[in-house]
Amino acid sequence: LQTRMQSLQPDPKAQYRSVYEALKKIVLTEGFWRPLRGINVTMLGAGPAHAMYFACYEKMKKSLSDTLQHGGNSHLANGVAGSVATLLHDAVMNPAEVVKQRMQMFNSPYKSVLACIRTVQKTEGFGAFYRSYTTQLTMNVPFQAIHFITYEFMQEQINPHREYNPRSHIISGAIAGAVAAAATTPLDVCKTLLNTQENTALSSVNISGHLSGMVNAFKTVYQLGGISGYFRGVQARVIYQMPSTAIAWSVYEFFKYFLTKRKLEKRT
Numbered sequence: 001l002q003t004r005m006q007s008l009q010p011d012p013k014a015q016y017r018s019v020y021e022a023l024k025k026i027v028l029t030e031g032f033w034r035p036l037r038g039i040n041v042t043m044l045g046a047g048p049a050h051a052m053y054f055a056c057y058e059k060m061k062k063s064l065s066d067t068l069q070h071g072g073n074s075h076l077a078n079g080v081a082g083s084v085a086t087l088l089h090d091a092v093m094n095p096a097e098v099v100k101q102r103m104q105m106f107n108s109p110y111k112s113v114l115a116c117i118r119t120v121q122k123t124e125g126f127g128a129f130y131r132s133y134t135t136q137l138t139m140n141v142p143f144q145a146i147h148f149i150t151y152e153f154m155q156e157q158i159n160p161h162r163e164y165n166p167r168s169h170i171i172s173g174a175i176a177g178a179v180a181a182a183a184t185t186p187l188d189v190c191k192t193l194l195n196t197q198e199n200t201a202l203s204s205v206n207i208s209g210h211l212s213g214m215v216n217a218f219k220t221v222y223q224l225g226g227i228s229g230y231f232r233g234v235q236a237r238v239i240y241q242m243p244s245t246a247i248a249w250s251v252y253e254f255f256k257y258f259l260t261k262r263k264l265e266k267r268t
Contacts, residue, residue: 001023002188003105003192007192008189008220008224011107042100046093049090049092049093079149081148090140097132131210140184147180151175170246182234186221193217194212194217205220
């Protein structure tokens with residue numbers, strides 16, 4: 001839904017005014033499973049990406065907090081740790097994101113994940129899978145900095161003793177995801193344009209070949225949609241990120257609690 005709603009020059013058959021209308025129209029005209037297209041490649045990349053992401057975050061947060069705050073909670077440490085963890089996460093997820101978004105486009109010519117990978121590799125080269133990497137980082141570094149700082153701030157407010165509390169982790173995760181998603185939507189719109197190389201949109205501003213670079217993407221989005229163009233799909237993005245970050249944090253905090261508890265039991 002987010003990919004479709006961020007389209008700058010959508011096909012007349014793929015123009016939507018709201019998330020609900022988009023979902024209803026896609027299901028009725030393209031089939032019940034169409035909104036889940038590309039989920040397999042996302043799942044394939046998400047496992048290793050999130051493992052590196054949280055491992056790096058915990059290690060860096062602890063090291064930086066010990067230095068800056070002498071073991072206490074430091075928002076600066078949280079933001080820096082989240083930003084560095086993003087470098088590893090996006091290196092794995094960027095190719096998966098390119099394939100997923102290509103498959104999610106209206107009238108996508110790709111029949112499967114493998115067909116998409118082979119076609120993109122053959123016609124555009126390996127670099128196509130990382131064409132939006134700098135934009136992805138430019139978006140995700142501030143996204144994760146805002147995300148982690150907001151999460152840790154919310155935990156201080158509703159779970160000051162930092163105990164395992166599923167409700168507080170879900171609420172904090174959802175709020176953190178919503179704030180970060182809304183703030184970084186303009187960068188996400190540019191990333192989607194770079195990933196999909198939307199032919200109709202690029203042709204309308206006389207761009208031949210492939211669009212590359214964050215600056216060029218920003219200029220093209222402005223040419224096509226003005227200021228409001230940067231916030232296309234913001235509703236879908238926030239709705240997507242809230243449960244996503246709530247689930248991620250609650251699952252992460254559960255396993256952190258479970259493994260720590262087992263480790264302490266073994267010691268005693």
